[in-house]
Amino acid sequence: MDLLRILVAILLPPLGVFLQVGIxxxxxxxxxxxxxxxxxxxxxxxxVIAKK
Numbered sequence: 597m598d599l600l601r602i603l604v605a606i607l608l609p610p611l612g613v614f615l616q617v618g619i620x621x622x623x624x625x626x627x628x629x630x631x632x633x634x635x636x637x638x639x640x641x642x643x644v645i646a647k648k
Contacts, residue, residue: 598645605641609634612641616648 605612613626622644630637 601645602642605645606638609637609641613644616645 601612601615604615609630610623610627613623617623622640626637626640626644629640
């Protein structure tokens, strides 16, 4: 399941975070980072998935 979340996080970082933690602080932070730059959104999504 983590492999699927990682693949989703690479394609759509906010969706990967949503699948891991739901709608919360990390989800909104990831949307902001993805809008500011795609790579920071991916890095944050990977961090959230690896942390849990």
